[in-house]
Amino acid sequence: MKEHAHTCQEQLKQLQTEFDEFAxxxxxxxKAPLRAISNLSGWIKEDLGEALEPDIAHNIHLLQNRTERMERMISALLSFSRVGRQDLEVREVAVQEMIEKIAAPFQEKSGLKVHLSQLPTLTTYCRKLETVFCHLLQNAVQFNEQETPEVWISAKQLPTHFLFSVRDNGIGIPADSLGKIFKMFYTVQPKDRQESLGAGLTIVHKIVRFAGGTIEAKSDLNQGTEMLFTWPLSLTA
Incomplete structure (x- = not known):
């Protein structure tokens, strides 16, 4: 039985590797043909010049927007497929200093207020943990209609993991969407009404799982969102 379970586990790892390589x-x-489409549409617009009719200009604009969005989706797929192959550097990380650095651009651009408490120093995949917090802070700002967006970040030490909490005062997530937010390209709002691709939380989910943790969301509509994820005390935890 143990030998069979081990074989199944190895086959699963192989399938995951093949999928990542395929993606x-x-x-x-x-990416190459998409760039060609974008360039060609731009050249058509330039060639027509003043003869460009409004409806054609509108269609070219839509084409360029859709092409740009598709390129961003492909980049997200690339990031997703690379989770297990890049940013594997392990070093000591002071989480509070890391978050202060990540938050600085958001604070400057949107006036984000960040409240930090009980954050540890640990030895781990530094870039991966940084990516997790970057995506979570970005969501906290992007999906926020408050005059001053705010985020509260804390950590609690468990026997083998840290439990991190990232809570915001944003628009929240409807109950019927909570089970879908970690799916690739899922968005709560229609895609033509927002810039978000719906890829950030999928990448976060894969990174956390790769590191040996778990992640879940708690939220009520118009009451903010709390993201809770565990992260090993050490890479062998």
Whole structure:
């Protein structure tokens, strides 16, 4: 029984590796024709010049926007496929200093207020943990209609993991969407009404799982969102 379980586990790892390689190759090869479409539409617009009719200009604008969005989606797929292969540097991380650095651009641009408490120093995948907090802070600002967006970040030490909490005062998530937010390209609002691709939380979920943790969301509509994720005390925890 143990031998069979081990074989299944190895097969699962192999399938995951093959999927990641497939996603990388497909995503990489799709970028070139998309750039060509974007360039061609721009040249058509330039060639027509003043003869460009309003409805044609509108359609070209839509084409360029859709192409740009598709390129961003491909980049997100590439990031997703690379989770297990890049940013594997391990070093000591002072989480409070890390978050202060990540938050600075958001504070300057949107006036974000960040409240930090009980944050540890640990030895781990520094860039991966940084990516997790970057995506969570970005969501806290992007999906926020308050005059002053705020985020509260804390950590609690468990026997083998830290439990991190990232709570905001944003617009919240409807109950019927909570089970879907970690799916690739899922967005609560219609895609033509927002800039978000719906990829950030999917990447966060994969990173946390790769590191050996778990993640969940708690939220009520118009009452903010709390993201709770565990992260190993050490890479062997």
């Amino acid at each position: 990388y190759i497909v995503s990489h090869d799709l």
